[in-house]
Amino acid sequence: MPLLKSWVASANSADHPFPLNNLPYGVFSTEDSDPRCGVAIGDSILDLAAAEKAGLVAISGIPVFDAPHWNDFMDLGAEAWDALRARLTEILTEGSADEAKAAPLLVPMDKATLHMPIAVREYTDFYAGRNHAFNVGTMFRGPENALPPNWLHIPIGYNGRASSVVVSGTDVRRPWGQLKSPDHDLPAFLPCRRFDLELEMGAIVGTASNGPITVQEADDNIFGYVLLNDWSARDIQAWEYQPLGPFQAKSTATSISPWIITKPALEPFRTDTPEREFELLDHLKDCGPMLYDIDLAVTLAPEGKDATTITRTNYKEMYYSAAQQLAHHTTAGTPMNVGDLLGSGTISGATKPERGSLLELSWGGKEPLTLDTGETRTFLEDGDTLTLTGAAKGDGYTIGFGTCTGTVLPALKDPYAR
Amino acid sequence: MPLLKSWVASANSADHPFPLNNLPYGVFSTEDSDPRCGVAIGDSILDLAAAEKAGLVAISGIPVFDAPHWNDFMDLGAEAWDALRARLTEILTEGSADEAKAAPLLVPMDKATLHMPIAVREYTDFYAGRNHAFNVGTMFRGPENALPPNWLHIPIGYNGRASSVVVSGTDVRRPWGQLKSPDHDLPAFLPCRRFDLELEMGAIVGTASNGPITVQEADDNIFGYVLLNDWSARDIQAWEYQPLGPFQAKSTATSISPWIITKPALEPFRTDTPEREFELLDHLKDCGPMLYDIDLAVTLAPEGKDATTITRTNYKEMYYSAAQQLAHHTTAGTPMNVGDLLGSGTISGATKPERGSLLELSWGGKEPLTLDTGETRTFLEDGDTLTLTGAAKGDGYTIGFGTCTGTVLPALKDPYAR
Numbered sequence A, B: 001m002p003l004l005k006s007w008v009a010s011a012n013s014a015d016h017p018f019p020l021n022n023l024p025y026g027v028f029s030t031e032d033s034d035p036r037c038g039v040a041i042g043d044s045i046l047d048l049a050a051a052e053k054a055g056l057v058a059i060s061g062i063p064v065f066d067a068p069h070w071n072d073f074m075d076l077g078a079e080a081w082d083a084l085r086a087r088l089t090e091i092l093t094e095g096s097a098d099e100a101k102a103a104p105l106l107v108p109m110d111k112a113t114l115h116m117p118i119a120v121r122e123y124t125d126f127y128a129g130r131n132h133a134f135n136v137g138t139m140f141r142g143p144e145n146a147l148p149p150n151w152l153h154i155p156i157g158y159n160g161r162a163s164s165v166v167v168s169g170t171d172v173r174r175p176w177g178q179l180k181s182p183d184h185d186l187p188a189f190l191p192c193r194r195f196d197l198e199l200e201m202g203a204i205v206g207t208a209s210n211g212p213i214t215v216q217e218a219d220d221n222i223f224g225y226v227l228l229n230d231w232s233a234r235d236i237q238a239w240e241y242q243p244l245g246p247f248q249a250k251s252t253a254t255s256i257s258p259w260i261i262t263k264p265a266l267e268p269f270r271t272d273t274p275e276r277e278f279e280l281l282d283h284l285k286d287c288g289p290m291l292y293d294i295d296l297a298v299t300l301a302p303e304g305k306d307a308t309t310i311t312r313t314n315y316k317e318m319y320y321s322a323a324q325q326l327a328h329h330t331t332a333g334t335p336m337n338v339g340d341l342l343g344s345g346t347i348s349g350a351t352k353p354e355r356g357s358l359l360e361l362s363w364g365g366k367e368p369l370t371l372d373t374g375e376t377r378t379f380l381e382d383g384d385t386l387t388l389t390g391a392a393k394g395d396g397y398t399i400g401f402g403t404c405t406g407t408v409l410p411a412l413k414d415p416y417a418r
Helices: A048-053 A076-092 A099-105 A130-141 A215-221 A234-238 A263-269 A322-329 B048-053 B076-092 B099-105 B130-141 B215-221 B235-241 B265-267 B322-329
Strands: A025-030 A033-043 A044-047 A106-108 A113-115 A123-126 A157-159 A165-167 A174-178 A186-189 A197-204 A220-232 A254-256 A294-301 A308-314 A341-343 A385-393 A398-408 B025-030 B032-042 B043-047 B107-108 B113-115 B123-127 B155-161 B163-169 B177-180 B190-193 B197-203 B222-230 B254-256 B295-300 B309-316 B342-343 B385-393 B398-409
Touching: A025 B155, A025 B177, A033 A048, A044 A048, A044 A076, A044 B398, A076 A099, A076 A341, A099 A106, A113 B322, A123 A322, A157 B155, A174 A234, A174 B099, A197 A322, A215 A220, A220 A322, A220 A341, A220 A385, A220 A398, A234 B385, A254 A398, A263 A385, A385 B107, A385 B190, A398 B032, B043 B048, B043 B076, B048 B099, B099 B107, B107 B215, B123 B322, B130 B342, B163 B190, B177 B342, B197 B322, B215 B222, B215 B322, B222 B265, B222 B322, B222 B342, B222 B398, B254 B398, B265 B385, B265 B398, B322 B342
Parallel strands: A123 A341, A165 A254, B123 B342, B163 B254
Antiparallel strands: A025 A033, A025 A113, A033 A044, A044 A106, A123 A157, A174 A186, A197 A220, A197 A341, A220 A254, A294 A308, A294 A385, A385 A398, B025 B032, B025 B113, B032 B043, B043 B107, B123 B155, B177 B190, B197 B222, B197 B342, B222 B254, B295 B309, B295 B385, B385 B398
């Protein structure tokens, strides 16, 4: 598929993240308007609440776009998803008869504030990147026992905290927590010293289910994808995570990018999961190419300084697809709801510059990373700004994810001062 | 405090679970009415939606009771909570001037269907009963390493799945899952063979917070308590839980009792937490008597047969209070919301007949339990009905929790048949 031409000129570039081929969905506000649904096209956003009101977009008769999230639209089901994409393509395509009506409903991206694209119902985070699991396991248990025995058979995951999910651009305050230094007998309550990122993709559940679903059904139920940074307090995690898993270490914040990249936009980039040592059990087997070829990168900018790219990797490094994770999530019968968010797990490539966390990049803090500014990092410092980017490269066009950024604020002096 | 007399005669008994001293909040429907808020008094329910409409109860001017959950009311804040309790006490007390107006709004309990009392926002489960943690730890790691090193310093918890919380009376289907027998090299996908209960209390967050809160603030933010059965698939858990904790093992269902017992009803039963080996860090220290003296029991009835009491214990066996759990939950900054539900963790007393799970009662399946019917149990069998009960005994009155029941349905023959 080549670049699809739009009458929105800025969208017609091989490098622009939001060409007509993409049509990512977000929530935006302006000085004059409350948060509402919009679709990015080039350097603009088409105001879908206004388009709906003007009768330009009428998917189901129920108004769904004058809302601060996409949940109501997702709830209309997959046929409505297809219908909206078809209609938007029609409206925004070069030579469209709708141009005169639609052009006044475009809002320049730089005049808009972006918000959470969905109301997150529940949030689950996985641990499904093999290189990441191997690296972390090697640090903690040595290379022979790096992967837990279950790892090659099920996508290991845990429930996270939906209330902590924030949109890109939200500052993240370094948390306090209970931790225990190896050289102390007793724990102490202190600001986190090993605050970290995890480069992940988030999959958004757009269709509810109630009971076990197949991998194909799970793939059908996914609405789209976002970039996701699972901020992690490694020292809190080390003390708390046995025996029931990470809890406060993962509850400060999880940042997501503001634009939902839908499955149809990503369809040309489907790719196979890696070769497997053990055949998966039937209920988890691939039902076609299950991953996507999406280039990912993270930059780190110390306060007031230039950014350094600290990692470059690709979503196809995952061992399990989001569909396999979602299918596994339902095996014991739990209902899944519209707006559930699934984190892929940290995405790391095979080599050092492809690692998706500072824990791996600095090998547990032992091998500080040197930034382009000359400074070094083991873990995050106050004022550091992280920026995740993602893009799938087509033939003459780009499916961009935009960015997922966040700046580390210093810990509160006294978290209980009122 | 003695038994408070009501003009609802059935409430005036030392053994009735719902005297005027209690005033538990639930959601009910009848043949003629949709789910709405009500308060139990004796054998009746006062229809609060109707009382609100009739002007008998006007707490804030905003109508909140014609709703299928108590979230809107909780959201009004602690002053409104006090005002409602005061007003209901006034209306329902013996000799009340409101009797003539209120009596027609009573619905016989046996004509009502009870529903979930809250919309569960997020669900967290803890592991804060010392005897339970010691028993389970002993089975898996031996008595010397039974308690993990962190256990006496923080209330260990993990995020659960809110979508799986169901009201008492909901049947629970035995789940399928990936498990690995010790005598097999590879896992298989099978119906759970070690399906279990966990006797817990649930605490309901009634006031939102955003950032770390003290134990006292946490106690203030709790609206009330319910009985909670955390259905657990032990064989699924054994295979999946390392390294990130329980996931599918705990996602089939969590049952709660339909009546929220509020803090003021439980106030006379506050009791101290047990003596501690390690002083807690300041942010987790008790701020007064933090537990409640509530007798708890579980019966098991095989299909079509009489029930056997399989355990009797007390909520005061907990090592950490719900307020301490909630305070810990907020340390890293995660926002807590109205409708968040916190499971206490399994409550087991020191002796065998006080253990709150079949895992402990049958010591990992090695010591089958003999029921009064002569049958034995290691774990739950299809058709088994569990009933949790709870009551605090006052001077001439009872604060009852009602019951939390559930029947095990057989696993689906093929979970993917459509």
